[in-house]
Amino acid sequence: MPEQDASRAERPDLVRIALVDDHAIVRQGLRSILDREQDLVVVGEASTADEALATVARCRPSVVLLDLKLSSGRDNEGLSLCEQLTRRHEEVRVLVLTTFLDDNLVLDAVHRGARGYVVKDVDTTELVRAIRAVAKHESAFDSRSAAAMVHSLNKQQVTPELTERELKVLGLLARGLSNRSIGGRLYISETTVKFHVRNIMRKLGVSSRAEAVYESSKLGLL
Structure with missing residues (x-):
């Protein structure tokens, strides 16, 4: 880091950022x-999980921009790193910046401790706003990450009783079986069967x- 940049990085009023991405050209951009x-x-860059842990410990960033897919190829490496960073450094806020958008992933x-999630093709203004x-x-x-999270939450609704x-x-x-046949099997009236069917559909x-x-x-009730 050049001398003037190093001096600037020590200013207490600045948001200190560490970039974690396995593509150097992305980090440069x-x-x-x-x-x-x-x-x-x-204040720091890293391309692997181990580098990221060392960089955060050394550079003391307040925000880590984290890609979920790092060089090892393991899909969950970024998630695991996110959890480690937030567990070891309570002061660090992780903002996921990735190409992957999946309901459950968000x-x-x-x-695992991420404070935010944005997709890499987000415009510059929105990215800066998210960091701040x-x-x-x-x-x-x-908007897409928020929608994905809401969709995932909706899918996790409690199974009706x-x-x-x-x-x-x-x-x-x-x-x-028809309502009449069901009533005959259970020894209840057809009207009572209709009542139960309406309740089942409502629930x-x-x-x-x-x-x-x-x-x-789908819910495993059958």
Whole structure:
């Protein structure tokens, strides 16, 4: 780091940033963008998990820009590194900057301590805004990452609780039996069967018998 850059990096009012990406050209591009900002300074770079741990310990950044896919090729290496960094350095805020966008990946990164998640084709203004937000202990997600996280949370909804009678009705529904046939098998009236079927569909959030069978099979109720 040149002498004037080293002096600037010691200013207490600056957001100190470490770049963790296995592509040198990406790190160079990020450095050139971020060093134009008066309140941001890049204080270290790393291309592997081990380098990142050493760099963060040495350079004391406040924000780490982390790519999830590093040189080892293991898909979870970046996630594991995120967890290690936030566990070892409580003052460090991790902002994931990656090409990978997956519902579960965004949520997993947050569970492992990431304060934000943005995709690499985000525009410069939004990236800088995300870094500043994370530096202030706020969360930062681009629109696609936020949508992916909400979708993942929705998929993790609690399995609805069906009564013993509703499960029996559901099992017979899955076999294609009519309401009358189900009533005959369970010794209840057709009207009572219809009542149970409506409750089953309401609890599963569906609008037809076929959807009820499909959704319940996904949830492991059948």
